Amino acid sequence: MSHMAILGMDSTIRTIFGRKIFPGAGTFSRIFKLFTHQNCNELSEAEDLIRRLVRKKKWSGRITIDLDSGVRGVFGTQEGAEKGYNPTKKGQKSYHPLFAFIAETRECLHNRFRSGNTYSANGAVEFMKECHARLPKGVWKVSVRGDSAFFISALLDFLESKGAEYLIKVKMKGLERLLSGKKWRKVKNMPGFEVTKFFYQCSDWLHPRRFIAVRALVEVKTDGLLFPEYAYEYFCYVTTWTLDKIRSKKT
Secondary structure, X not given: OOHHHHHHOOHHHHHHOOOOOOOOHXXXXXXXXXXXXXXXXXXXXXXXXXXXXXXXXXXXXXXEEEEEEOOEEOOXXXXXXXXXXXXXXXXXXXXOOEEEEEOOOOEEEEEEOOEOOOOOOOOHHHHHHXXXXXXXXXXXXXXXXXXXXXXXXXXXXXXXXXXXXXXXXXXXXXXXXXXXXXXXXXXXXXOOEEEEEEEEOOOOOOOOEEEEXXXXXXXXXXXXXXXXXXXXXXXXXXXXXXXXXXXXXXX
């Protein structure tokens, strides 16, 4: 909504819409709050049409898609709102939409409206298929980034079938125990950080995949101990990227 102020200062935009004064952000906000599920789908289709018209002119051959999900709490009995994961107000009815953003342009490539009791990864594969269908024909290389909610075998299988690169945060039982047994090396110019790389095959996978993990030293305990104890915070990703590419992307 904050971008509406920028549009209101654009004389070309005002001329196109035949307005001397452009509506404020509050006006658009009130309209969007009246949207139903069907209205959201119609808006998504309109956005997709506009993007296709723009991309016919010029588009990059390589893009990065960021997958994300959000929680939007509501008051009352709105259509589709259900009780589910809500970190700010537990027990409140909410929506749990899926989003796909193009990192290079910061635009929303696709979104899906979902009930609040829907798990983050539910429908992720179909959603990713829809994202690919929305890409311009000139795109020949896709990289996908996502948090641990998208660490599912079916999604990784689909991305590999499309030749897409990916960086997905890992979430699984026994991860810290698995990482503690690996060989670590220090990260250059990053004191307190170490990295390890290895291949691992989860129980429902058809083949091993490449993992890159980073650990950060958070505490050294020495009081009353013969040898110091080191406490670490771990970050682990399953990826087709190299460590240098991860660092260049500032992920």
